[in-house]
Amino acid sequence: MLFLMSRSGKAAGTGTVSSTQLTSQYYNLSDVQRSQTALDENITEQFAPLSPEVIRAANYLTSTLLDPLTKKLGSKLEIDSWHRVPATNTAVGGSVTSFHLTGGTVDIDFFKDGVLDNRMIVAAIIKYDYPYTEMIVYGDLNNPSEVHVAAIEGRPEKELLHKNSSGDYIPIDEQTLFQNYYDQGVRV
């Protein structure tokens, strides 16, 4: 029994993943729950206490990807959307299967010296081999408006997609995109 209890909360190779509190060095519960849409539309459940499952998923995301990425880039990322309750997800037009519903996905922006440069996010995630499930690059591929990244425990598929101006999701090769950014002078 003690043996079993000591193993609970462990994820293989990632150390302890807490399900009771957010363990991130950089981000807090208000980051996880942030939603301008929920504020605008008075979706109060968006800001209700989070379930242990959502906190655990958020901790997996921060411990495997978001915290190491933040440390590499040298400053906090701007969080646009992280966990969404179903009403918020519907209000923003999210997919019914969106990983945002789990807490294991975040939409982020990175500003270098005050200038938006989301290529840095994508390049660092590829270079340092963070175990993401899916990454979606929004807007102009050479000047992305936003990056959506999911890290779901046990699902390191690394599906990299570009959502183009027609609304289609186009698969992108990691090394081709990394080389493209490198040629543009992006260094991470």
Ligand SMILES: [Zn+2]
């Ligand atoms: Zn997203």
